[in-house]
Amino acid sequence: xxxPDTPDVxxxxxxxxxxDKTLVWSxxxxxxxxxxxxxxxxxxxxxxxxxxxxxxxxxxxxPGWPEWMGLEVAGVVIKxxxxxxxxxxxxVCALLGGGGYAEKVAVPASMALPVPEGLSMAEAAAIPEAFxxxxxxxxxxxxxxxxxxxxxxxxxxxxxxxAIQLAKAFGGTVxxxxxxxxxxxxxxxxGADIIVNRKTDDLGAAMEKNPPDIAMxxxxxxxxxxxxxxxxxxxxxxxxxxxxxxxxxxxxxxxxKRGIRIIGSxxxxxxxxxxxxxxxxxxKRLWTSFYSGKIKPVIYKSxxxxxxEDAHAILRAQENLGKVILTVK
Numbered sequence: 146x147x148x149p150d151t152p153d154v155x156x157x158x159x160x161x162x163x164x165d166k167t168l169v170w171s172x173x174x175x176x177x178x179x180x181x182x183x184x185x186x187x188x189x190x191x192x193x194x195x196x197x198x199x200x201x202x203x204x205x206x207x208p209g210w211p212e213w214m215g216l217e218v219a220g221v222v223i224k225x226x227x228x229x230x231x232x233x234x235x236x237v238c239a240l241l242g243g244g245g246y247a248e249k250v251a252v253p254a255s256m257a258l259p260v261p262e263g264l265s266m267a268e269a270a271a272i273p274e275a276f277x278x279x280x281x282x283x284x285x286x287x288x289x290x291x292x293x294x295x296x297x298x299x300x301x302x303x304x305x306x307x308a309i310q311l312a313k314a315f316g317g318t319v320x321x322x323x324x325x326x327x328x329x330x331x332x333x334x335x336g337a338d339i340i341v342n343r344k345t346d347d348l349g350a351a352m353e354k355n356p357p358d359i360a361m362x363x364x365x366x367x368x369x370x371x372x373x374x375x376x377x378x379x380x381x382x383x384x385x386x387x388x389x390x391x392x393x394x395x396x397x398x399x400x401x402k403r404g405i406r407i408i409g410s411x412x413x414x415x416x417x418x419x420x421x422x423x424x425x426x427x428x429k430r431l432w433t434s435f436y437s438g439k440i441k442p443v444i445y446k447s448x449x450x451x452x453x454e455d456a457h458a459i460l461r462a463q464e465n466l467g468k469v470i471l472t473v474k
Contacts, residue, residue: 160213160247161453163200168453176211176244176251183231183254184224189270189447190215190245192456192469193303194363194386195413199243200457206243207413215245216413219260219269220474229254236260240273240420242413246450248473255421258428261435264442271442271468272435275307277420278385278412279361280427283312286410287359287381291316294377296357298364300337301328303445303468308361309335310440314431320355322348322364324463331466335443348372359383366390373407374399383408443467 162171178184196214198204206212219238225231231254239257244250260269283289295312299305300321312319313336320339323329329340341351349371356377362369366389373382374396384407399405412420434440445465448456450473459469 158248160211160244161215161450162213166200168200168457170451170453173211173213173247176249178224178251179253180226181253181255182251183222183226183229183237183257185218185220185237185239185250185252185257186223186474187218187245187248187250188220188266188474189470189472190218190450191270191274191303192460192471193217193274194388194460196246197457197460204413210242211244211247211250213244213246215243215247215250216241217270217273217275218245218250219266219272220250222257223249226254231257236266236269238269238272240277240424242417246453246471253417253421256417256424258424258432261432263438264435266474267444267447267470267472268442270470271303271444272307273424274412275304275442275468276311276431277423277427278304279308279311280431281412281415281423282361282383282385282410283308283317283359284315284426284430285423286383286408287361289315289317289359292318293358294318294320294355296352296360296362297321298360298362299323300332300335300340301466302363302463303465304363305332306335306443306467309337311431314434314440318355320351320357328466349375352376356380361385364389365393367393369393370395373405374403376403376405379404379406381406381408383410385410385412445469447472 160173222231222235237257239252295317297308319337321337322343352375360382363386365387370393445467447470450471
C-alpha cells in the first residue's frame with residue numbers, strides 16, 4: 146500500500162521501520178530469495194505481542210530475517226523455485242522469523258501453507274503464528290490427548306483464541322483466564338469450559354478443583370509457583386513468555402513427588418526445519434477444520450499498514466478480543 150505520491154522505484158518496496166521509536170512506512174530493498182524460498186506479495190500481516198517487544202529493542206529478528214517486524218502473513222506467491230510445491234499466483238499464509246510488515250517477503254517454501262478456502266487474507270494471516278504456537282506447545286511439548294484438561298492463560302488474546310479452539314478440536318477440557326466479563330463471554334463462545342476472571346476469581350482454587358494436565362502460560366510471574374504445584378500428576382506447565390515477571394518461588398518437593406514438569410518453549414527460536422515440521426502437522430490435523438469452518442480465526446480489527454501505530458496501541462492496551470491485522474493490499 147504505497148501512498149499515492151510515492152514513486153514506484155525498481156528493486157525497492159516499502160516496509161514499516163522503527164525510527165526514533167516511531168513506526169514509519171519506508172522504502173527498503175526488495176527481498177532476494179534463497180534457492181529454497183518463495184517470494185510472497187503480502188496482502189495482510191497479523192500482530193503479535195512479540196512485535197511490541199521487537200519494537201522496544203528486546204526481541205530482534207533471528208539471523209537471516211529482515212530487521213522489521215511481522216511473524217505471519219497471507220498473500221500471493223510471485224516467485225517460486227521450479228521444484229517447489231508452490232507456483233506463481235498461489236494464495237498462501239506463512240510463518241516468518243520477521244519481515245511481515247512489508248509489501249513483500251521471502252520465506253522458505255516449507256513454511257507456507259495454502260489459504261483455507263472461504264477465508265479472507267486477513268483471516269489467513271491470523272493462522273500461522275498463533276496456531277503453530279498452540280500446536281507446538283499443546284501437542285508436541287505437552288503431548289495432549291483427548292480428555293486432558295488444558296489451562297490457557299489470557300484466553301481472549303490472539304494466541305488464546307487459537308489455543309482454545311485447537312484444544313477443543315482435539316477433545317480437551319479448557320480452563321482459561323480473562324480480565325473482564327466481556328472477555329469471559331468471548332472465550333465461552335470459543336468453547337472454553339472453565340473461565341477464571343483474574344481480577345475477581347481465585348485461580349488457585351479453580352486449579353485445585355480442576356487440576357490441569359497441560360498449561361500454556363504466557364504470564365508466569367510470582368503466581369506461577371503457587372499454581373504449578375496444583376497440576377494433575379505428571380502435568381506439563383509450558384512457559385512461553387513472562388509478561389507477569391520472570392521470577393517465582395516453587396515448592397520443588399511437590400514438583401518431583403508428583404512428576405510435574407516445567408518446560409520453557411518459544412517458537413521463534415526454532416530452526417526453519419522444525420517450524421516446517423510443526424506447520425506440516427498443523428496442516429495434516431487441522432486444515433480440514435478450517436475448510437469446514439469448525440475452527441476460524443477471530444479478527445478484532447483490521448487496519449491499513451500505514452496505521453501500524455494505532456494497531457500497536459490496541460495491543461499495548463490489551464484491548465483486543467482476537468487478532469489485530471494490518472492490510473497491505
